[in-house]
Amino acid sequence: KNEVEQSPQNLTAQEGEFITINCSYSVGISALHWLQQHPGGGIVSLFMLSSGKKKHGRLIATINIQEKHSSLHITASHPRDSAVYICAAGSNYKLTFGKGTLLTVNP
Amino acid sequence: GAGVSQSPRYKVTKRGQDVALRCDPISGHVSLYWYRQALGQGPEFLTYFNYEAQQDKSGLPNDRFSAERPEGSISTLTIQRTEQRDSAMYRCASSSSGQRARETQYFGPGTRLLVL
Numbered sequence: 657k658n659e660v661e662q663s664p665q666n667l668t669a670q671e672g673e674f675i676t677i678n679c680s681y682s683v684g685i686s687a688l689h690w691l692q693q694h695p696g697g698g699i700v701s702l703f704m705l706s707s708g709k710k711k712h713g714r715l716i717a718t719i720n721i722q723e724k725h726s727s728l729h730i731t732a733s734h735p736r737d738s739a740v741y742i743c744a745a746g747s748n749y750k751l752t753f754g755k756g757t758l759l760t761v762n763p
Numbered sequence: 764g765a766g767v768s769q770s771p772r773y774k775v776t777k778r779g780q781d782v783a784l785r786c787d788p789i790s791g792h793v794s795l796y797w798y799r800q801a802l803g804q805g806p807e808f809l810t811y812f813n814y815e816a817q818q819d820k821s822g823l824p825n826d827r828f829s830a831e832r833p834e835g836s837i838s839t840l841t842i843q844r845t846e847q848r849d850s851a852m853y854r855c856a857s858s859s860s861g862q863r864a865r866e867t868q869y870f871g872p873g874t875r876l877l878v879l
Contacts, residue, residue, distance in 0.1 A: 697872065
C-alpha cells in the first residue's frame with residue numbers, strides 16, 4: 657500500500673463543475689503539498705498546508721490532521737484546469753508523492 | 764531571476780553508456796533535490812543536498828546512480844552503465860532552506876531519459 661493515496665485516479669468534468677480530489681496519507685507529516693503537473697510536464701506548487709484550509713483563486717485545499725486526509729477543490733472548473741494534480745506528504749525535507757489525479761475539464 | 768533549469772531536456776542513450784544530468788537551481792537556494800518520475804506515477808525521491816553536502820541518498824536505486832553538488836549550486840546526477848529500466852523523467856527541485864517540509868520546492872522542467 658502506498659504511503660500517499662489519491663482518488664480518483666482520473667476525473668472528467670464539464671466546464672463550470674465543482675471538482676474534488678482526495679488525498680490520504682499514512683505517514684507522519686509536517687506539511688501536505690498539492691502540486692499541478694501541466695500537460696507539458698512542468699510541476700508547480702499550488703499549496704502547502706499543515707492545518708485548516710487555504711484558498712487561492714478558485715482553488716481551495718483543506719486538511720484534517722487527525723484523519724490524515726486532505727482535499728483539493730476547484731470551483732467553477734475551466735478547461736485550462738486540465739492537468740495532473742499530485743499531493744505529497746512532507747516530513748522533514750522529504751516529500752512522498754501520490755500517483756496523481758488526471759483531471760480533464762471539457763468545454 | 765530564472766527558475767530551476769535542467770539539461771539536457773531529452774537524452775537518448777544506448778544501454779551500457781553513462782549519462783550525466785545537470786540541474787541549475789534557483790540562485791541562492793540552499794537545498795536541492797533529485798526525483799525520478801515514471802510515466803503515470805508521481806515523482807520518487809532520489810537524493811537531497813543541503814549546500815554541497817549530500818544529506819540523504821537513500822532513494823538512489825543502486826550504486827550505478829550518484830550525485831554531486833561540489834560548490835553548493837549546480838548539481839549533476841550521473842547514471843553509469845545505463846539500463847532500459849532507467850528510462851524515466853528525472854527532475855530536480857530546489858528550495859531556499861529545505862530543513863523543513865513546510866517549504867515550497869521549485870521544480871525544474873526535467874530531463875527525459877530514454878535508454879535503448
